Amino acid sequence: MEKIVLFGELMLRLKPSGKERLFQSPCLESVFGGSEANVAVSLAVFGKNVCYVTALPDNAVGEAAAASLRYYGVRVDALRKPGRLGIYYLEDGACQRPSQVIYDRSGSCLAVTKSDEYDWENIFDGCSWFHLSGVTPAVSAEAADCALCAVKKAHKCGARVSVDLNYRKKLWKYGKSANEVMRVLAENADVLIANEEDIQHCLGIPLRNFTTPAESYRDLCIQVKKHFPNVDYVAVTLRHSYSADRNGWSSVLLGKFGFYEGAHYDIENIVERVGAGDSFAAGLIYGLTEFDMNSEGERKALDFATAASCLKHSVPGDFNLVRKEEVYSLMSGNAAGRIQR
Amino acid sequence: MEKIVLFGELMLRLKPSGKERLFQSPCLESVFGGSEANVAVSLAVFGKNVCYVTALPDNAVGEAAAASLRYYGVRVDALRKPGRLGIYYLEDGACQRPSQVIYDRSGSCLAVTKSDEYDWENIFDGCSWFHLSGVTPAVSAEAADCALCAVKKAHKCGARVSVDLNYRKKLWKYGKSANEVMRVLAENADVLIANEEDIQHCLGIPLRNFTTPAESYRDLCIQVKKHFPNVDYVAVTLRHSYSADRNGWSSVLLGKFGFYEGAHYDIENIVERVGAGDSFAAGLIYGLTEFDMNSEGERKALDFATAASCLKHSVPGDFNLVRKEEVYSLMSGNAAGRIQR
């Protein structure tokens, strides 16, 4: 099976129980996560051959982080060195109260590792797809260098490159702007994934109002392709937040054979919002590598990605622990949630 | 007080915490449950004199299973023998993701026990009502024999017999079809409880489309009575699944004095779906034994059953831990969920 490679930061995530505010009681639920790691796990659970590249501390914390990916079948190719693992605190929102993320990732192993410490030749040997998120170059100048280097090496070795723009307001503190860095990455990508806000912040392309939302998003995708002629696919996720617990969820794709609108899901009683975008990216990569690339295949890839990420809202933790059979079932219309027995 | 007897399999139920996927974290919540056991507990909590007949392993697992019913006041008449207790794994659904049941009940004590091992004479001594669910004969040929034997003995000793058809697609693996077995049981029943799908699978009678849903269900009940003239009451539960978290819930009853439609409840933020049908059966048995059997009493029995089972959706676990005063309160219109203080 051809190898999908991902590069990024794996963090320890600390979250109070249920809807409690941070430290309201003394148990913190610990899982590991991070944008590309989330994509990696989802692809591995779908059955793909996945290799995740990162830098981790050479202690029990780093070991557990790596093991948490191995558990789901991801191969972990981690530089191990003295240092710390990045952390993020997550407080789950409810009703009108938004979820809060507090990043504690400065000085992490990944943030301080230089590009020449990785063995890129080996990493990209046999690689057919490379994926990166905009969170990684937002962490530090070193991480941005590594990201750029990886994208270029991937391109050079013939792999297809997907970039999820993934703009994070609380990062990008090291001196460069998202726009400055992300444009260069976009210039090396075959597939761009984003929401409207990401495209605005990372690529500087605004959403224009047309008669219908669909036309507006179609125009947006066309604009992106115009600025980045190297890009074959532009996928945009559409979220409507009614409250922390209820969202509308949909997507569009401008492919090589047409423009497609994904199904619209009304998601009530959301279990977890984090990782939804990553699960969409994983679904799209899965679709674009599994289905025939014609008009029907492109639509099916978008449908798969949208259904997969809809289901992610029902799974606690960063990872989308959803099997491909479950995605296909939702794609075929089984959305009623009846007990299977 | 007259004795209500039930016969069936009591299982250990293992469920991950909250909305987690199976084994996502290492704590499994253990409760005991099973269709007839659920009915038994609900009737005991309503204040009825209840005796539950089953077969259990003669070890600490079987002992705990029995104790879990004694806790709620059910008398447990269990054959104790070497062997295992059946298990079912439950993964709670959320949003568009359905709940999943994995049965691990083959080879259980109940599944391998033969009809002549039970002391039926003693069991039915003083029995005025006998209840059985379609899950029990679905387990094994031996269990089906026992179920048939029990129904016949109950009938013979003058008890009224209720059968909840309760079709389970993942069972019925031992060689006989649901239709083949359940028809015989239905021929010995005074009360049949079912949903539309159960009637289709177990009795082979389809829902026909009339002008209004009410007419369609009335027709369905009439068809059932026509095929099974011994049956005095046909109750059908109506569930509309919008998602794993939100369902519509109602019911109809064709009795001796008329046809009735139950109240319609829109149930959001469902706490637990499992056991809702059993709680309806318990409510109906309670109503048919407590209220005068005339047109008003039949309506009241249906209203009690529908309100009781509506409340079940708010209680975690298999059992409907709802007192009859709470059911009456909902029947009288108090559905707003205001704090009582």
Next chain:
Amino acid sequence: MEKIVLFGELMLRLKPSGKERLFQSPCLESVFGGSEANVAVSLAVFGKNVCYVTALPDNAVGEAAAASLRYYGVRVDALRKPGRLGIYYLEDGACQRPSQVIYDRSGSCLAVTKSDEYDWENIFDGCSWFHLSGVTPAVSAEAADCALCAVKKAHKCGARVSVDLNYRKKLWKYGKSANEVMRVLAENADVLIANEEDIQHCLGIPLRNFTTPAESYRDLCIQVKKHFPNVDYVAVTLRHSYSADRNGWSSVLLGKFGFYEGAHYDIENIVERVGAGDSFAAGLIYGLTEFDMNSEGERKALDFATAASCLKHSVPGDFNLVRKEEVYSLMSGNAAGRIQR
């Protein structure tokens, strides 16, 4: 900073996990709470200088109760004496099933302490605002005496006095009626906070039907002011209970400069209902002490109180652990619950 003083009973609250029925499993979540304590914590979290007066047992239970307020920055001025801490059991409702409170507070230290045991001179030294809820005089004759004494002393020392009527049907068992006692307290108050039912039970003033609900509530406020000319502000909270999980929430205020209707919030997936009224009182006191008292300030105070108490529905426990920046954010329209990262 000027000192806000509150007097009332601090209780241990025992609640089963999640939506379980009482004692369904053996872990009880323990927090401390009580109407005035809840107001005190919310004001301290907003940054106010708060002093909470009560009586507590001189053992580890009383010590923990006091510490739970110190944690949030409340100064606790507690009489310590032999005896017990009042308890309330809380069972959280779900769907159509209401939450249940079982009070176990008779004979508590606060209930048996006489007015002359408190050092009122010291307590009110430097006090600019005094707050009391109608729960306190409902506990015992002694507590009612203390409440009346405190209100009068507060008035005398020049502090403004707010009273939240807070009618509790399960209390008022010691021989006096709510109406009898609360009217006297209202006569000494500058600010009255209530819902419609409270005003009916405590002051005997009914809601009359006018063309629109707003007019009806305006009339109700005017009636209250007519009966209690000492009162400058009448605030009424408006709750519409669709189910235990979904409520509509709004409010009105009749102030010195006008009559105002608060924003309407539709609150789905309620995390906790308890303490919402107290969080409104805290928000109103905050607003009335922070903003300029003109038409705009009065409206802003109401908006702050309404938004603060809307957010309380998302926080588990009695206390409203919401920072003022979060309240301002909701007031400015950010109600979509998007992740902040």
Next chain:
Amino acid sequence: MEKIVLFGELMLRLKPSGKERLFQSPCLESVFGGSEANVAVSLAVFGKNVCYVTALPDNAVGEAAAASLRYYGVRVDALRKPGRLGIYYLEDGACQRPSQVIYDRSGSCLAVTKSDEYDWENIFDGCSWFHLSGVTPAVSAEAADCALCAVKKAHKCGARVSVDLNYRKKLWKYGKSANEVMRVLAENADVLIANEEDIQHCLGIPLRNFTTPAESYRDLCIQVKKHFPNVDYVAVTLRHSYSADRNGWSSVLLGKFGFYEGAHYDIENIVERVGAGDSFAAGLIYGLTEFDMNSEGERKALDFATAASCLKHSVPGDFNLVRKEEVYSLMSGNAAGRIQR
């Protein structure tokens, strides 16, 4: 099977997790317990026909208390009335730090119920053994009256009466001394169970020093029998506390056929100290009703009681959840704790 009746107070016990100090974290483990209830459960687990008499609040707290005994097969004959359930807070000691009990049982249903509220005729119908602990008359004057009444009625109906002196320093606050009350109870008992301190406080008989401890305890038993000639059996438990975690445990019995010393157990890594005395009482009652009453039977009864109560130290909670086969196994020398597989 002949009926063993017990009378006493059932309490809610609240304990922080593990070795935490009270309220160190917000989860309290709740179980129910009380001296006679503990004896009742142990006897029921051994297979005896047990009826426990008490007074309980007519709410969900009282219902759960009763159910916790039904779970283990105890028949509960409880007066249900408005009021509260007694509570005790338990903090588990460790190393040199002692366990702490904070009683919150004043005003409980049992404490305020008068003797004539119980239906003693019915209670003692068919009763062959009655057991009471010295904790019950220590609670209130009403409870002492009931205890005395029960003992006399039991005696009159021909039942044997066992009294466990069980002195509690933190109780006996209502005006009478332990000595005053317990002597009268002892005068109506056939079996007295105590430790050295109990005998001193309740009966005023001191331990005198003889050449060996065995002689001293033999003398003590003889003294007791001399003062209370009605008493057939005097059993004394001997505990040596090295620390909260390690105790020596033994016992002596002066019976009708001789004086016996029980086995000595060195118990390290104690799981729970509470309920050990009660488990000894249960073991002794079991032995005295099961074995032939000759010299061998009396020794066996003491050995059974000592082994049963040794095992109690390994079981969390008030109840001794140990089967009689396990007791026999320890009596026969299997004390090595090897895994049984």
Next chain:
Amino acid sequence: MEKIVLFGELMLRLKPSGKERLFQSPCLESVFGGSEANVAVSLAVFGKNVCYVTALPDNAVGEAAAASLRYYGVRVDALRKPGRLGIYYLEDGACQRPSQVIYDRSGSCLAVTKSDEYDWENIFDGCSWFHLSGVTPAVSAEAADCALCAVKKAHKCGARVSVDLNYRKKLWKYGKSANEVMRVLAENADVLIANEEDIQHCLGIPLRNFTTPAESYRDLCIQVKKHFPNVDYVAVTLRHSYSADRNGWSSVLLGKFGFYEGAHYDIENIVERVGAGDSFAAGLIYGLTEFDMNSEGERKALDFATAASCLKHSVPGDFNLVRKEEVYSLMSGNAAGRIQR
């Protein structure tokens, strides 16, 4: 790195919290384990290249079982088929109360899988060491066939074969005796691991009393080698059970270059007894493959195995999650448990 292959049954283990009796509270801790799986994980944590062969159900339970080994770096080569995963209930002993195991593994996938369903050629490709425990052939006739087949194939392909006799009294129910089956396996082994009781039950060779225990055990090893001349190494673990919480632990080895006694460890406050024997086997295999095989290397292998298994007693769960650096540290005398900071 050369490949170590293991074959056996992976089970779900269900254990109540801490020292609770089974089902004393409703949370069951779930881990996966089984004799050979435990050895596999320990070897993988030491850094070995390990492949574990088994049969698992093709559902979420089987998937989680496999993932639990992948987490620690074990390669899992599992036949996936319809059926069930074996279960064992574990109740942890304390003080004089022994731990209890209740097996619920009959009818498991592994128990019913026939030898020709496995692809042995592939499995043993590149294999240099094969390990099996006596638990596997105790499960069913089919499992015994597979075990024998595997041992023979391993031998044929040039791998060294270790067998841990591991006698389980509660198994061996399918018609053959341990002695009958295990002798044949022993005839194909290079390394035999056992305790005294195993050797008695599986090989029929008793311990004879010589002047010192060391001589007795030396004699026992010599006897074993005499009966099974193919065996190069006989290792015997020596456990002295003072209580469930305190054991003495040591071992002897008769190798090719001499007879060695391992260090003696006095282990107090045991955290977990299960898996200790497996951790010894893993340590011995590690030592015999890492160290030079001379007198010094043989002694070092025994010391490594003894220290590794001593440390296992401090780790909850079936698996010995101990790094080789920690074993070396204990071997060098650091047994004082001081905090490393």
Next chain:
Amino acid sequence: MEKIVLFGELMLRLKPSGKERLFQSPCLESVFGGSEANVAVSLAVFGKNVCYVTALPDNAVGEAAAASLRYYGVRVDALRKPGRLGIYYLEDGACQRPSQVIYDRSGSCLAVTKSDEYDWENIFDGCSWFHLSGVTPAVSAEAADCALCAVKKAHKCGARVSVDLNYRKKLWKYGKSANEVMRVLAENADVLIANEEDIQHCLGIPLRNFTTPAESYRDLCIQVKKHFPNVDYVAVTLRHSYSADRNGWSSVLLGKFGFYEGAHYDIENIVERVGAGDSFAAGLIYGLTEFDMNSEGERKALDFATAASCLKHSVPGDFNLVRKEEVYSLMSGNAAGRIQR
């Protein structure tokens, strides 16, 4: 009451449950701690007026850290600024396996804050005692500067200064050695607290062997006083580690009026080792400020400190949650751990 000031780093401590290895299951117990914070809490629980100075991030993590001290009555004077809170992971040892600390504190707010950012004038206003541990200057050059500055300012304002040498091998990574820095601090101290290893590493003074251990430690104290004539008190804690669960614990003090040996405690079943040294320091400061400073008072201070820190081993978490009455009770010989009821 005179003010005791402490300066140091407050960290989030993350620990797996019970004896689990790090990340063995997904719940991390979070408490806050740090050497001087631990001393501060213990002193506040003893009833002292305590002010803790530190630097904390201006987010919810920093707020919770401060609140955790306020809970116990400590006044927190914290510089709030952007940045991170230091973390330490703790894995509790068992049997022969040592506890492990992984520090993740580089780049914390305290580590990067410069001396001139603190308002030392205000901090030391009214201060009569200042305490510092050797952990603080081990963190960073900035922290060492602050520590030195604080000690000098304290000295200048007339406060007595205690320094706990507290050597940490895993810190001191920023370029200066412990010896270099700690000597200067010692030159400004009135009281030095240490164990033998600390004195060796921080002051370069070795333990010499005399006839008895007491003489050796007396000599060590005399050597310290000779090198640092400013020091009035040298206290040395003596720990003998038999295993992670059992330690011997004692101490010596060389004061102004004599040399004293503390009681020896044999501590089995240790609940928590962390914070024991800090609890000794708190006990000593308490004693030296409460008792008359003569020979008897110095002995009593040592006895108080030794008993307080003995009890700390029974309390989970960093803080010594022990009341002074409990310390006095142990000092008077009540070490048997009997239940208080």
